[in-house]
């Protein structure tokens with residue numbers, strides 16, 4: 001199976017990024033985690049993206065806050081799918097990172113999830129890998145079914161509490 005690369009702009013991003021790693025663990029998807037910055041280590045970030053396909057990666061997840069150019073800079077140097085996670089920061093609550101991540105020029109796509117959307121980034125990368133992996137696709141179906149059951153149970157509890165007619 002292809003690996004997922006989880007790349008973050010700073011180790012201060014780990015508390016959010018760890019949730020993506022945990023979700024990939026649930027699906028037994030192989031992954032690596034790296035700190036690479038579009039601004040502080042631009043050469044290393046570029047080299048990583050250039051070699052990512054050859055290194056066996058199928059998807060890159062890029063998490064960054066503030067002027068979040070990491071996903072875009074990786075996408076500029078690979079044709080692997082890149083999923084950006086805009087991270088919440090103090091000054092602008094993550095809107096800065098959201099806009100920096102999502103507003104890519106035509107020709108260099110980045111798939112952006114919501115602010116701090118690490119779980120969805122991991123799930124989207126699993127869905128991409130599942131295009132050519134039936135076992136993974138079945139695991140995704142099972143996870144969706146479990147999610148549905150969980151919400152139905154919560155609904156039953158709420159209805160039992162409030163709807164006493």
Ligand code: RP5
Pocket residue numbers: 008009010011012013037063064065066087089
């Ligand atoms: C971004 O700047 C990083 O992704 C991080 O979210 C933010 C702040 O980084 P630190 O100053 O905490 O290293 O590049």
